[in-house]
Amino acid sequence: MIKIGIPRALLYYQYYPMWQTFFHELGAEVVVSPPTTETVLSSGSSRVVAETCLPVKLFLGHVLSLIEKCDYIFIPAIRSVQSKVYNCSKFLGLPDMTKAVIPESPPILDIDIDINKGKRKLYQAIYQLGRHFTWNPSKVRRASIAAWQAHLNYRQVMSDSGLTPPQAIEEISGTPKPEPKTHSSNPTSPQATVAIIGHPYLLYDEHISYRLIHRLEQAHNRVLTPEMLTTQELESAIARLVGRAYWTYEEEVVGAGEHYLKSGADGIIGIMAFGCGPDSLMMDMVRRQAARLRTTPFMSLTLDEHTAEAGVVTRLEAFLDMIYRKKRKQVEICV
Numbered sequence: 134m135i136k137i138g139i140p141r142a143l144l145y146y147q148y149y150p151m152w153q154t155f156f157h158e159l160g161a162e163v164v165v166s167p168p169t170t171e172t173v174l175s176s177g178s179s180r181v182v183a184e185t186c187l188p189v190k191l192f193l194g195h196v197l198s199l200i201e202k203c204d205y206i207f208i209p210a211i212r213s214v215q216s217k218v219y220n221c222s223k224f225l226g227l228p229d230m231t232k233a234v235i236p237e238s239p240p241i242l243d244i245d246i247d248i249n250k251g252k253r254k255l256y257q258a259i260y261q262l263g264r265h266f267t268w269n270p271s272k273v274r275r276a277s278i279a280a281w282q283a284h285l286n287y288r289q290v291m292s293d294s295g296l297t298p299p300q301a302i303e304e305i306s307g308t309p310k311p312e313p314k315t316h317s318s319n320p321t322s323p324q325a326t327v328a329i330i331g332h333p334y335l336l337y338d339e340h341i342s343y344r345l346i347h348r349l350e351q352a353h354n355r356v357l358t359p360e361m362l363t364t365q366e367l368e369s370a371i372a373r374l375v376g377r378a379y380w381t382y383e384e385e386v387v388g389a390g391e392h393y394l395k396s397g398a399d400g401i402i403g404i405m406a407f408g409c410g411p412d413s414l415m416m417d418m419v420r421r422q423a424a425r426l427r428t429t430p431f432m433s434l435t436l437d438e439h440t441a442e443a444g445v446v447t448r449l450e451a452f453l454d455m456i457y458r459k460k461r462k463q464v465e466i467c468v
Contacts, residue, residue, distance in 0.1 A: 135161045135266065138203030138239065140195035141168065143188055143224070144211065146298040146333035147382075150305055151284035152207060158276035159266035164203045166195040169340035173198055174438055180234040187406045187437050188334050189223050189230070191341065196235055205242045205265070206231075212247040213381060220381040221411055291360040297346065298360055299337055323355040325456045328393035330359055330419065331404030332385050332412070341436055342404065343445045352453060357398060359389035366392055374422060380411045390419030393429070400430040400456040402449075407437035430456055 137156045153163045177194025208228045228243035244262045263273030290301045367388035374391040405412035423431035432452045
């Protein structure tokens with residue numbers, strides 16, 4: 134059986150169930166790289182110049198961890214998934230970059246996804262990918278339909294049940310089953326409701342985020358994430374704040390930020406990678422909106438490979454103390 138390696142980085146948290154279903158339907162076995170460690174990050178950083186952004190360094194480290202564990206590595210080049218909305222350049226050249234800096238990598242399966250080229254080009258790209266496993270177009274079509282349905286189910290599970298992507302992936306796989314939201318991220322009497330906005334490859338990688346979500350939950354806070362919102366809620370929020378999206382995955386920052394600023398969250402934490410242009414601009418839009426409304430405290434954290442855990446923890450504790458004091462003051466005023 135052919136083994137397909139999928140790095141646990143970048144778009145893994147958005148699309149893994151879809152990718153896994155597609156390859157499984159075509160008779161392949163999927164191998165996912167292990168969770169991030171310092172060794173994984175260091176190995177990826179050693180292959181590129183210092184100015185390369187943290188998510189790409191992390192991705193390359195995960196590719197290196199898959200060497201000799203699979204026959205192919207799947208690295209799509211996702212240019213656009215919405216009409217006239219474009220992706221960050223790091224996604225466009227990811228397959229070519231990986232080939233250039235990791236020549237010892239297993240053969241790379243790539244696919245060019247660009248909605249702006251029309252459905253016909255998209256279908257051709259999917260069939261071309263499927264031909265590595267079968268020459269039967271009907272089988273590729275069935276696999277693609279099953280994959281898309283798996284993606285829709287994945288998004289619905291997160292928005293309906295209030296699960297994070299790692300929890301939803303565990304629930305879909307069937308082992309182990311995550312605890313319901315009311316027991317983990319939504320305790321009976323939470324101290325505060327904190328929304329975290331940012332891209333999944335930053336929020337849910339526990340090594341580079343220093344287990345931020347876990348720390349919030351351990352402090353008995355209710356945690357809200359972008360995936361807990363429906364597509365309609367995110368799109369409406371983007372329309373209110375910026376009119377229309379320009380970059381792909383803008384809903385994870387702008388949409389979620391605008392929604393949670395007006396939905397009763399006690400505080401919002403924005404996570405972004407150092408040196409990322411789109412992230413910086415989108416997060417600043419949310420920060421400016423928070424300053425205009427003056428109703429919800431907002432804090433942004435910028436991560437890179439040199440970020441110190443102590444600094445993150447100190448800022449988090451200070452931010453939570455501010456939220457708790459504000460809540461106590463509001464209660465005293467009401468009394």
